Amino acid sequence: MSLTLLDLAGSVALLLWGTHMVQSGIQRVFGAGLRTLLGRALHGRFCAFLAGLGITAILQSSTATGLMTAGLVAAGLVETVPALAVMLGANVGTTLIVQALSFDVSAASPALILVGVLMFRKAANTRTHDLGRTLIGLGLMLLALHQLLRLMMDQDDVSILSTQLHAASSAPLLNVLVAAGLTWATHSSVAVVLFIMSLCAQNVVPPDAAFALVLGANLGTAINPVLEGTQSTDPAAKRLAIGNLLSRATGVVIAMAALDPIGRAMVTIEPDNARVVADFHTLFNLIVAGLFMLVLSPYAALLARLLPQQERSADPGQPLYLDPMSRQFPVVALANAAREALRLADVLGDMLAGARAVLSNGDRRLVTETRQRDDILDSLNAAIKTYLTSLDPEQLTDDDRQRLNEILTFVVNIEQAGDVVDLNLLPHATKRVKRRLAFSKEGEAELLDMLDRLTVNLRTAASLLMTQDARIARTLADEKVTFRAAESAATAAHFERLRSGRLDTAQTSAMHLDLLCDMKLINSHIVAAAAYPILERDGVLLVSRIAANDSYPSLDKDLSTGESSSRLPLQSR
Structure with missing residues (x-):
């Protein structure tokens, strides 16, 4: 049992590291351009929703999208309504990679790692170098998922773990809290949901428990920006993070109340345990987004009343934007x-x-x-x-x-x-x-x-x-x-x-x-x-305002020989 838990922890760590490499690689390649695109797209709630969905699908981090949006809000460039719409889109966007990896694509792992290493080691171009990093991370994620599935197939080794998890499935609220804590600790809802999907695929946990765990992962990923967010004491600076957390918490409460009928319907429609977890994850975020898109204006007004703008700090020497x-x-x-x-x-x-x-x-x-x-x-x-x-x-x-x-x-x-x-x-x-x-x-x-x-x-x-x-x-x-x-x-x-x-x-x-x-x-x-x-x-700033002139010897001479230490002529500005 100890060796099995060690293998399990190592596979989860590999999954987290692969997720980190994908996110960091994509941010290096597209980060600045995506932030500019996000700033241009925040003119209406529907455009903002699509921008949040698309950018998060590329970055694979709703946290990164949220921080970009929060920076635009802090600069006064974006109102609260489109900012909340971005977060709803980001929550849906982060489910897309889970959908893609719910299919059996583990055979592509060696090829992805090989191509990624070649691009990472040999490419002189920075963008190609970072794309190689992304491919390595994706390959490691597939390798980790394959390893998790292999571990779960050995029922002798995981029988105790399976028994304990089945026992916990009778307490959905406990599952929600455990998954929320795990997601908060790992800072990655994608990795946690993929891990839950692996457990359910091999019947280590039943679908009902997996659904409760997915709800917890969705809740946990919204906790980090609230607890670790901006240093500003202004409540208005936390409207976006708290608004996102409250919308997810509301969705979790509603889903928990109807978990049994939803679970039965989902299992009937999709018998594949891995796919049903991914579908539930996406469906939950789509429904929450649809519900709150209809009431964004009054919801933003409520947040403004609960978190009013505060006067600036009495100490103007304190930074306001260094999150x-x-x-x-x-x-x-x-x-x-x-x-x-x-x-x-x-x-x-x-x-x-x-x-x-x-x-x-x-x-x-x-x-x-x-x-x-x-x-x-x-x-x-x-x-x-x-x-x-x-x-x-x-x-x-x-x-x-x-x-x-x-x-x-x-x-x-x-x-x-x-x-x-x-x-x-x-x-x-x-x-x-x-x-x-x-x-x-x-x-x-x-x-x-x-x-x-x-x-x-x-x-x-x-x-x-x-x-x-x-x-x-x-x-x-x-x-x-x-x-x-x-x-x-x-x-x-x-x-x-x-x-x-x-x-x-x-x-x-x-x-x-x-x-x-x-x-x-x-x-x-x-x-x-x-x-x-x-x-x-741009190469238009010259070294010196002194024009080149052979009649004036260079002052940069070797003291022992009296000769110029450089043959480069002085340039005029």
Whole structure:
């Protein structure tokens, strides 16, 4: 009995690992594109239902689909009704692979593993590499199911287990709870339902008990997003997860009340024990989806009353979108980090607005408030970096790594721009107020105009982080020319005033120049945050602004020989 249980546990573990490989492989290949498709399809409940069904059928993870949808809801891009429709479709979509594997296709396992290994080991293309991973996982799932069936056929070894499970079949509620706990622990309703199907196929458990176990698996897979979901204390952030759990729980209660007649009808229609479990699983989710699709609007309104929108946390430095559960799905985690990074741009925008008010109105009370926002930038910057560096490198594709680096570059540069405002720009503005220095109308208008340009550039950078548009990146990079020209003109004017001998004018012009230098540095960080990564990715960002010229020797020389250590010419930007 001990050896049989060990073999059984090993087969179940192989099934779970195969399921994980299929899910992770598909997410790497199609994850980002499917998230974009999902965002475009959420315009009506029926389109949303079909999108949830199709995307989950591809990803083989209703949890991944739910996290994508929750991210769109949190960003304010999707209403609750289509989001709930997505989850109903996702619940149906996750049953399709169970339907496919309920047929005897175990003979394809060696071929799938062989082709998958060749693609995984030999392919240079990343997409082909990940598709090979998917085929290996599918082959392992078939192999595990075949092993489970073989174990169940040996009645001598499983007689004790079979007796215990038959005894438990007289308590349907116990079966529901056991399966729900197992699904919660394994994070895979597909693997648990396939395991139940194997038990029923060899009459280790009767169909009635198998149906109760399937109900428990459906309930358990909805528990994980509620217990391990977003860190936000806002009840509205959990509407989708709790709504999905309540709809499944309602379906389980109704199905339990009518389990006997449903079981007799199902067995009569489909005598194959493996197929009848898969059919019951699909039928249950179809019926639940059909019932709740009719009442989604009042159901969403009920959830809104039960889980009202809460005011934002008193601590603005706390992250709102860094969902820890999303870290197992890199495409969702990166989207969450990008959404959180936009908050840094908002905070820096508030700091620039405060600095503008100090310059134009001389309101020193705003200095302390504006400087406190730099602490918010530091806190959010640290949280985002910790979140991104906690992602498993093995689950990241090349595109994921590039996106991760782009987000890190953005948050680091925005935080550094905030430091320039805090440590340079605000002290200069405060000094001007203390000394009661007055700029000329033209000079003050130029400074305020440059601050307004910084605000516009910051908004462009935030948009660029999400759109990745190369044309916008070029436009933003060209803004460096504007600030460079303004600084050169201010420098020339400053020296002219020094020559004139007017001390008060020289002081204001020097402060004018200092402020422009600060703004130029802030603009450089904004451009580096969003424009440079895209231009570098497209191969249009050159190494240096210095033109190649043979008359100027390279400074990069070997100290012992005096010769250049590289024959590569310098490139001009």
